[in-house]
Amino acid sequence: MGCSKAVIHHKGSLCCQLLLFFIWLSSFQDVMAVQTVFDRSHASSVAELGLANPPTTEFFDPIEISPAVIPNYPNPADEPSQPLYPNFPTRYEPVLTGKCPVNFSTISSLMDKTATDCFQPLAAIVGNVICCPQFSSLIRIFQGLYSFNSDKLVLQNSVANDCFKDIISILASRGANSSIPTLCSINSSNLTGGSCPVKDINTFEKTVNTSTLLEACTTVDPLKECCRPICQHAIMDAALRISGKQLMMNENKNLAGGLNYTDTLSDCKDVVFSYLSRKLSLDAANTAFRILSACKVNKVCPLEFKQPSEVLKACRNVAAPSPSCCSSLNTYMLGIQKQMLITNRQAIICASVFGSMLRKGGVLENVYELCDIDLKDFSVQAEYMQQGCLLRNLPADGIFDNSTGFSFTCDLSDNIAAPWPSSSSVSSLSFCAPEMSLPALPTSETFKNPGSRGGELEFMVPVFSFLVLGTLLY
Template identity: 45%
Template sequence: MRGRGGPPLALNLLQGLFLVFLLNEPDFREAMGHRLHQDFISLGEEKNLLLPYIPPTTAPQPFLPQLAPSPSGDTFPKLSGLCPLNISSAGSMMKTTAVDCWAFFAPFLANVICCPQLQATLVILIGQSSKYNGRLAMSMTHANHCLSDVQQILASQGANDDLQQICSIHPSNLTEASCPVNDVHAFESSVDTSRLLAACKKVDPVNECCTQICQNAIIEAATKISLKDGSLPSMNGAHILPVHSSIMDDCKSVVLRWLASKLDPDQAKQALRQISNCNVNKACPLVFPNTKSVAKYCGNVIENRTACCNSMENYVSHLQKQSFITNLQALDCAALLGMQLQKANISDNVYRLCHVTLKDFSLQESGCLLPSLPSDATLDQSSGVSFTCDLNDNIAAPWPSASQTSASSCNKSIKFPEIPAATSTEKRWWEDIIQFYDHGPGGRSAVSSADEAKTIDASMIDRAP
């Protein structure tokens, strides 16, 4: 797909914050506004987050895009003093979570990196604590204090201060909720723990999502404890009611905490992230706008290829404003959109016609597909926060066949486009891509470039974990 943009403005975070203050002064804005760089892709009218466009190259390479300058320094969080979890003993894990959920980029990394890491951190904290207090769940009072303290600590290390909202995590998620078992003794008397530990002690990062060895063991254990005290009736061949599904989900959380108590924190993190990644890669997280505009120019017999591809480019540009996704999610997104277009009477392969690639479905027009295996962002004190982009090549988006129902990587009948071997470990960096910019008259960014800045509607950002 075609793209527009210009070079990024090298502006560190402290300068950006100072600029926000100055730009609120009318005199300074009038005098200095014209000196600011013009060519940005805006990420949110209200948040004023701006991304530079990175033009595609003839031979794109895997790269580590820099998210932003590193936080200038930790602040002192205001803690309740009433959380029984030993959070201080998990300093390394908390720092990893803070970087994974860094400030303004947490919503865009939420689905793949931030929220899975935050959820794993909470599970491990409760699991490790159970070795001393024998409990696999917290009271609601303690859960409120602990979740608040964790958020405060992460925010003090540079993380977004609204992670509970972004990741849809609530104090009840730290309790047993509807699961009838909440302590270690009751759990171990109900479950074949040796079988569970053998299945999940070392999760196969490549095959687990298809073989589901650990996941099946977790379901088996969750089923056993959910049946304790008659909380969940036997489900032999019966439809699972929503209330039953809720009990099972709550009991799965208890199972995961027990596993986290039997593994060292690093092992537990790897297992939990690999299990959650199976769910992450199962579905496309993007929200697809109505396809009427594309159908108008591409439906039935395409009479004007340029008009068709322009409408397709405009449509895809909305997808590029939502979130970073994995390469497997991109395959599923391409399949889902393709099927929607086919239902709108678009029979021609518009992906091929308009040169739509898999990376067109991820954030930014230059595209960055995250690895399908679990990964973390990294922090370098000199260059800032970065993460690894996978599959940065121009892989054509596959147009779904008429009989295709799923793009699952476990479906051997699905033919995926050939993925080339990594061509280089060369690094390319985004420079200071978080920029602050004040709105001009009428609430629009003061941009005078020939190419109008593209603005994202905050409601289109997918923040589901």
């Protein structure tokens, strides 16, 4: 299958060499391998970056990936000797309920983008950073579209169920994974406004300073928003006001022992998003919602770390490169590398979280350095060049092309070493200037130690084939 040209633009940087290698995917009921092309269309300069850990007051519910749909890869040795070649989705007519009074053609481009981002075989692997943020944005925009010609900002329960089924059916007909609702923990109730007391536009506009809200969210800066929230604060303020909680706070009423407003606030934020969807263009709303999701997902590590008993046993007393320690560590890393693609910021947080676990278990030496563990080692790996793929922290999308296959932007981060924590406690990491804290670029090629990598990582995670560009962290 031919590969198209890839061009990288990074303030005068030259094109990096493309590395083509094949990996195959066996993670779902329909086992298939997908040819994927990673290309770099543009890069941004390092500016104001997002917080690693969420603030005390959450602006949004976390994007969670259901463990039930995370790929459970079998032992690579049990796999067929030859990879299966791509079976790209062909469109078919979706079976609709006929009860959802919406012209879906008005958001056809958005449906296509969501279907691509949630491509059937790869949805769980890219769910946290690509599929679920885009699917969440689609649901919010659909809610505003449905209510555009009425005074309501939400859907009734029965209609919400029918429309939600139609959305999933249409996405599946365009190649998306039909398990997206489970994957992203989103269902039809997200369209109804839930327990939010304000669900009509007239009351909303009387309660909320809508001019301030629209001014804050019409154009969202992808670099500044995560560190100095503007749109997020405006959404939270609007949600507080329509939930009634802001009034109680202003009146200094004692809320202790009162109702739990967490669910109500979450429902009211959905209503605020619906209002924004009515007022913003389709592209502006989707861009803004995706940037807000990027701020959220880059604050936490989405990976699951099992108790590293064997690593602790092998590495507890090492002070120099140790084959047994590095072999045990890399065996453990294989399990991590089978989970999902993550962003460069998430990789830094994940490295710190796992390092803190090791320190707490008595591993005091920097085994990342001793065993040549890089940031990209915490993400899905490629078999041939033993390369991991880190996605950029900015919103990313997948691209499907009949001739070139499925593609993402892959940020190798120039093999930046994984940061070793200074203590066993998981401390907050800041990526915001001027308190930005990033690992340094390597000054020389790191030597390979006995037991680190070698033939063990030959199997890596069977995922997909891609072209990789070496790029800067941001």
